[in-house]
Amino acid sequence: MSDDDIPPMEAYRYADGSITYPGHPIGPDGGEPVETVDLSEHTAEIITWTSNTAPPPGVRQPNHLAIVEFDVEGQPVRAIGQLTTDDVEIGDEVRPVYADELREPGAGIREPESQDWDGYRFEPV
């Protein structure tokens, strides 16, 4: 897959300037989104993290996860995702790295066709 084929880490911006990941049809300001923002172009700070040793079917073991916060031109926006390593601490800076399959589709209860299975892991900068 060339860089041009990699999908964005798409967040929505609303009229009041707030940004959410994922996007919602109606945002925190009560209005519809006005544009999308690609978070993969930004770095983020780890708010908290864990390493789950008892993951559900189709998920790597252990599964390192983090809640991170991006700063998009002064606007904070949070995301959750897998970490590439558990050698991290709260406050560390990470960048999104694309993975074409985060979890085996169909191994769990969720209908494989109902959602995407690719996305972004977070890697320490």
Added chain:
Amino acid sequence: MERVAIIGASMTQFGQRDAWIRELLAEAGQAVLEDAGVSSDAIDHLYVSNMASGEFEGQTGVPNALAHDLAAMPAYTARIDQTSSSGGAGVYAAWQSVASGASEMTMLVGGEKMTHRSTAEATDVIASLTHPVEYKHGVTLPSFAGLTARLYLEKYDAPRESLGKVAVKNHRNGVDNPHAQFRKEVDLETVLDSPTVADPLRLYDFCPITDGSAALLLCPESVAREYTDDYVVVSGIGGATDTHVVHERADPTTMRGVVESSEIAYEMADRDPDDVDVAELHDMFTILEFLQSEDLGFFEKGEGWKAVEEGVTDRDGDLPINTSGGLKSKGHPLGASGVAQVYEIYEQLTDDAGPRQVDADVGLACNVGGFGNCVTTTIVERP
């Protein structure tokens, strides 16, 4: 508006049961009718709190099945699914049916059959409540607990041992609950040395996977007096939701659904947190007992762990929390848990809690779905 009374309560043995969902629901339903001396033909409304009988067992339509098994036709029936807070949402629906005048006798039965599934499968059924951006990363409810616990310990400078003491306390309480899945004390060293599940949380920070059911009978207070003097009243109840996507919350250590639902319940009951004598909280994970005890207003934000350290929430403390053993020791059959919380408060307020009995006139139950996504807070009092 006439006050809504609870005139009967029951719960089955929680744990690994041979019975399937229909049998579990009928067991608690039959027991609550016997407890209250009410005939099934008196039931106007029948609610079943259940998260996932279709996913776990391939059995849907459980309220209709229960109505038939108890000969409660032609009662109005409905299934209440609000994930782990299905029980609390069922209490709300049952209360509403009586408070509105639509029903003069409402039965609520909460139940779940889970243990025939592996831990990984059951965890995945529960995690199916998550948003696709969470689910594709393998995010589970235990991983939310690990994420939140790490942040809480760092933010409030709380020792890891304080979480372990929640497990120790609730296991100690569960020893005296004949219906509990685990009736065995654990020491702090055992908790802290148990296998890591979601760092920094370990096996004993988590509730088990459980089969079981619990039931309540609700009616107007005037009808209650026709049956018994031994009843309690629902003086306040509130329900609220927080974000579906957990990471979108401004402060991951605050459960806004607990704050909002309890404010509604306190106002309705004309009570404040200091009036509560005993509480059942949703300790699916040890960290949740800290968050709820703070967000209900019992303790300042970031101070809940100190209350556990100081024994304030012990059975003989100023505010006993989870005298039943909580979800941690009693078990967590999803749809049953919120109903079983109110069962424990009913037992306490009717002086029927045996060795678990505490001195209480006002009790509170807080039932949480998802990771604080949906919450019902119920205040129950002696009449």
